[in-house]
Amino acid sequence: MVREFFRRMRYLLNRRQFDEALEDEMEFHREMAAREGRKNFGNTLRLREQSREAWGWTWIDRLGQDLRYAVRKLVQAPGFTLTASLVLAIGIGVNVMAFSLFNLVALKPLPVRAPDSLVRLQRRSPEIIAGEMPYPSTLFYRAHAHSLQAVMATMGAPPMEVENDVQPVSNIYITSNYFGELGTRAALGRLIDTAHEESADAAPVTVLSFGFWQRRFGGDPSVVGRVIHLNKKPVTVVGVLPAAFASLEDQNADVWLPLSQQPYFVDGSTALTDFSAPGVRVWARLASGVNSRSAEEELLALTNELRKQYPKVIWDHEYIHSDPAGHSLVMQREMYQVAAMVGFLVLLILAVACANLGGLLVARGVSREHEMNIRTSIGASRMRIFRQLFTESILLALLGSAVGVALSCAVLRVALVQLEAPGWMSARPDWRVLLFAIGTTLAAAVFFGLAPALQMARHRQRKTLARQFLVGAQVAASCVLLIISGLLVRAVRHLLYTDPGFGYEQVVGISPGLDNHGYTPAAAQVYLEQLKTRLRSYPGVASVALSKIPMLGNGLTSYMSVEIKGHPVNIYPNWVDPEFFHTMSIPIVRGRNLLPRETGAVVVSESLARLQWPGENPVGKRLWPDGDNMDIIVGVAGNARIKALNEDDAVEAYWPVQPGDMAQMTLVVKTAGAPDGLVPAMKSMIEQIDSRLFPNIWLLKAGFHHSAQQVEQVAAVVSLLGTVAVLLAGVGIFGLVAYALSQSMKGIAIRLALGARRTQIVASLLRQFLWPIALGMGTGVGAAAVLSKTLRKFLFGVSNLDPLSYAGAIATLIGILSIAMLLPARRALRPDLAKLLHYE
Amino acid sequence: MPMNERYKPAMPSGALPMLILRVLHSGSLHGYAIAQKIHLLSSEVLAVEEGLLYPTLQRMLLKGWVDAEWGISETNRKVRFYRLTPEGRKQLKAELLGYERVTEAIQAVLRTA
Numbered sequence: 001m002v003r004e005f006f007r008r009m010r011y012l013l014n015r016r017q018f019d020e021a022l023e024d025e026m027e028f029h030r031e032m033a034a035r036e037g038r039k040n041f042g043n044t045l046r047l048r049e050q051s052r053e054a055w056g057w058t059w060i061d062r063l064g065q066d067l068r069y070a071v072r073k074l075v076q077a078p079g080f081t082l083t084a085s086l087v088l089a090i091g092i093g094v095n096v097m098a099f100s101l102f103n104l105v106a107l108k109p110l111p112v113r114a115p116d117s118l119v120r121l122q123r124r125s126p127e128i129i130a131g132e133m134p135y136p137s138t139l140f141y142r143a144h145a146h147s148l149q150a151v152m153a154t155m156g157a158p159p160m161e162v163e164n165d166v167q168p169v170s171n172i173y174i175t176s177n178y179f180g181e182l183g184t185r186a187a188l189g190r191l192i193d194t195a196h197e198e199s200a201d202a203a204p205v206t207v208l209s210f211g212f213w214q215r216r217f218g219g220d221p222s223v224v225g226r227v228i229h230l231n232k233k234p235v236t237v238v239g240v241l242p243a244a245f246a247s248l249e250d251q252n253a254d255v256w257l258p259l260s261q262q263p264y265f266v267d268g269s270t271a272l273t274d275f276s277a278p279g280v281r282v283w284a285r286l287a288s289g290v291n292s293r294s295a296e297e298e299l300l301a302l303t304n305e306l307r308k309q310y311p312k313v314i315w316d317h318e319y320i321h322s323d324p325a326g327h328s329l330v331m332q333r334e335m336y337q338v339a340a341m342v343g344f345l346v347l348l349i350l351a352v353a354c355a356n357l358g359g360l361l362v363a364r365g366v367s368r369e370h371e372m373n374i375r376t377s378i379g380a381s382r383m384r385i386f387r388q389l390f391t392e393s394i395l396l397a398l399l400g401s402a403v404g405v406a407l408s409c410a411v412l413r414v415a416l417v418q419l420e421a422p423g424w425m426s427a428r429p430d431w432r433v434l435l436f437a438i439g440t441t442l443a444a445a446v447f448f449g450l451a452p453a454l455q456m457a458r459h460r461q462r463k464t465l466a467r468q469f470l471v472g473a474q475v476a477a478s479c480v481l482l483i484i485s486g487l488l489v490r491a492v493r494h495l496l497y498t499d500p501g502f503g504y505e506q507v508v509g510i511s512p513g514l515d516n517h518g519y520t521p522a523a524a525q526v527y528l529e530q531l532k533t534r535l536r537s538y539p540g541v542a543s544v545a546l547s548k549i550p551m552l553g554n555g556l557t558s559y560m561s562v563e564i565k566g567h568p569v570n571i572y573p574n575w576v577d578p579e580f581f582h583t584m585s586i587p588i589v590r591g592r593n594l595l596p597r598e599t600g601a602v603v604v605s606e607s608l609a610r611l612q613w614p615g616e617n618p619v620g621k622r623l624w625p626d627g628d629n630m631d632i633i634v635g636v637a638g639n640a641r642i643k644a645l646n647e648d649d650a651v652e653a654y655w656p657v658q659p660g661d662m663a664q665m666t667l668v669v670k671t672a673g674a675p676d677g678l679v680p681a682m683k684s685m686i687e688q689i690d691s692r693l694f695p696n697i698w699l700l701k702a703g704f705h706h707s708a709q710q711v712e713q714v715a716a717v718v719s720l721l722g723t724v725a726v727l728l729a730g731v732g733i734f735g736l737v738a739y740a741l742s743q744s745m746k747g748i749a750i751r752l753a754l755g756a757r758r759t760q761i762v763a764s765l766l767r768q769f770l771w772p773i774a775l776g777m778g779t780g781v782g783a784a785a786v787l788s789k790t791l792r793k794f795l796f797g798v799s800n801l802d803p804l805s806y807a808g809a810i811a812t813l814i815g816i817l818s819i820a821m822l823l824p825a826r827r828a829l830r831p832d833l834a835k836l837l838h839y840e
Numbered sequence: 841m842p843m844n845e846r847y848k849p850a851m852p853s854g855a856l857p858m859l860i861l862r863v864l865h866s867g868s869l870h871g872y873a874i875a876q877k878i879h880l881l882s883s884e885v886l887a888v889e890e891g892l893l894y895p896t897l898q899r900m901l902l903k904g905w906v907d908a909e910w911g912i913s914e915t916n917r918k919v920r921f922y923r924l925t926p927e928g929r930k931q932l933k934a935e936l937l938g939y940e941r942v943t944e945a946i947q948a949v950l951r952t953a
Binding site: 008028032 | 897
């Protein structure tokens with residue numbers, strides 16, 4: 001077989017010689033036969049072709065012919081070629097762009113050492129998923145797990161002050177093996193490593209990000225070895241990270257610090273020794289030959305061991321969950337759902353583009369009828385004609401795809417800069433993107449080229465079925481895109497212009513970070529009383545309240561998933577003082593407020609009251625009628641989805657602050673006027689009471705606008721896709737109708753001459769498009785209703801079946817389709833009778 | 841169908857490569873000579889169509905059973921001669937063996953049935 005292959009290849013390379021020899025040989029045969037009086041040697045050309053077929057390369061010749069012919073045909077119709085490749089470039093470009101983004105975050109391995117063996121570890125139980133785990137337990141796992149070759153941990157922290165800069169810098173604490181495990185090389189100096197920073201009493205050092213080094217120090221290489229001050233603590237800069245640094249999950253910070261030195265920067269911190277602190281995010285490298293499942297088994301055994309030693313620390317049924325961490329994003333199931341959803345939306349654009357192009361080709365097919373007839377009559381088989389036409393389609397698809405890939409590259413380059421993507425991400429397509437582009441191109445060629453080519457090869461150009469199918473497909477796809485963009489736009493408007501149930505414009509959040517500095521609950525209580533008094537007396541402050549859960553800032557969100565009357569409900573709990581409701585402008589609609597130092601009382605939101613006790617007054621009832629918990633509902637507050645702006649089913653419950661939680665408390669401060677100018681004053685006030693503290697202060701409106709902005713961006717992108725789709729569909733249908741009418745101009749003229757009314761004629765001609773449009777819309781609405789379920793997270797209180805969005809989308813579509821159909825019809829309505837009758 | 845004089849039995853399918861291999865066994869020949877020799881040796885019963893001969897020869901080149909080399913014909917013309925390769929010899933043996941077994945089997949059926 002191998003030798004046969006080589007002989008085939010040798011033939012391919014020396015085709016001309018082989019061919020000449022064959023021709024020569026046959027000529028000789030013919031001469032000899034003629035001498036003997038036989039003259040019936042067959043068609044030499046045909047014989048030679050048959051002989052050549054033995055080598056199996058004739059398809060190359062045919063392909064060459066087809067390609068040459070296709071190029072000629074496309075060059076002859078530059079207008080068509082340009083339109084078609086632009087339409088395709090949009091369809092393919094959008095898809096390649098979306099895939100490139102997905103590739104960057106989820107498929108392309110991080111450019112670090114052995115990314116395949118990296119995993120992220122999370123504490124879980126059937127009820128709880130924790131992003132972080134206590135550092136002492138991490139140390140325990142690190143010391144005892146044989147299935148893990150290395151364990152890395154990071155701890156986020158509030159921004160730090162650099163020297164006396166106004167702008168604080170982001171920072172992160174990392175275990176000393178972090179850079180070594182990732183195989184990172186310093187751009188300058190050295191990085192934090194196990195040789196220097198493993199012990200807690202090593203000299204304080206920091207590593208700067210490349211960007212920060214450029215911005216703050218102007219890229220000055222002498223920064224290495226310099227002492228700078230972070231939160232007023234001296235620390236030596238030992239090195240700078242590379243520009244294209246890849247970190248786990250693309251963690252990003254300007255200043256990188258050894259975790260062992262966290263107590264040096266945060267006075268009194270117990271984060272490294274306290275089993276009850278939330279602590280650190282953890283990653284590990286699996287030992288060679290170990291899979292994540294057996295690692296999880298070993299970790300479960302270790303968790304149970306840890307429970308024996310520290311029974312209070314470990315939850316019921318706790319286990320350690322691992323996820324592959326070798327990509328920029330650690331993908332979760334719901335992320336795949338969103339990715340699939342986005343994938344589907346961009347595929348719809350491609351579908352519209354293909355259907356559009358299919359329509360163009362069908363129309364072109366009729367004008368090429370003559371050409372096809374000639375080719376058939378000189379002996380071309382259907383197969384041959386089909387192959388020829390399909391080659392044209394593939395050539396067209398390749399042309400469009402080349403433009404599309406270039407377009408997507410350009411957009412991606414801008415997007416990566418805009419999104420401040422990590423330096424290692426590049427817009428240049430890698431092999432996965434190219435493979436995807438080729439696959440999409442071929443699929444597109446099949447989708448838009450197959451049906452018209454088949455129709456033309458079989459001389460069925462004039463059939464209307466294909467035309468109707470193409471119209472239906474375009475309508476359905478643009479309908480889905482319009483509805484979904486309508487939903488998202490409505491969601492943004494809803495979020496921005498309806499009352500979220502609480503005030504945020506004039507509220508400041510403060511997290512003093514008392515627990516980070518080792519405050520006991522009693523000391524924290526004293527501190528908080530002092531701070532509250534000072535804040536209240538400050539001019540411009542209207543009221544001050546405590547809240548355990550930080551409002552619209554960074555930090556933890558916790559919720560309880562319970563089942564009420566068969567429906568899963570997420571209850572967002574908070575522990576607050578009586579001033580909270582007033583400060584956040586949340587009304588108490590029934591019953592009373594919480595009292596200072598009250599226990600066993602709870603205030604629930606209206607939505608929770610309605611779910612649990614529909615039509616009843618819940619005040620005075622037990623919150624959990626079945627359990628041991630005796631908490632009595634004392635009041636009902638207005639709905640305020642502060643922690644879950646986007647969750648329709650979220651409900652809230654408020655308990656009085658517990659003395660034991662004091663060190664974890666945050667404050668909310670309502671100001672009389674605009675809060676923006678008060679932040680520096682509040683900061684110095686907090687630092688005056690305890691100079692070790694570096695509080696985190698934020699404006700609630702900033703957090704609110706941040707959430708709104710994300711949805712706004714998504715809505716903008718989807719609306720753009722929807723607009724593109726509906727315009728493409730409009731233009732496509734315009735073309736098809738105009739073409740259908742032009743075909744029947746003669747018929748129209750004759751019927752006009754016979755006295756038929758013009759409107760009647762046009763209506764009867766347009767009727768052929770009505771049922772495909774209706775069918776397409778029905779399909780589109782159904783698909784949108786199913787698809788939008790996955791979008792509910794982004795819909796911010798707008799139902800995914802929101803009738804207004806659906807009606808709006810359908811109205812827009814009908815409007816555009818009517819224009820697309822009536823414009824060409826108008827021409828048919830005022831024809832020059834005499835001219836038409838002379839047509840052809 | 842009445843048999844008339846001009847009737848020539850068709851070449852059994854698959855026999856041509858074997859015949860070509862056999863006539864080349866005694867020395868290399870050009871295409872025309874191969875056809876001639878088969879025609880003569882079969883007492884002018886078997887005629888080799890050009891339309892079959894050349895595609896078959898190409899296939900045999902591809903399989904590596906024969907080699908082609910340039911030579912001079914009886915009419916002093918430069919022409920391609922086909923020569924059996926060692927692989928071709930093996931193939932000839934195998935085909936002859938197979939052919940004998942098939943003919944014996946057919947004759948056995950014809951005798952006894």
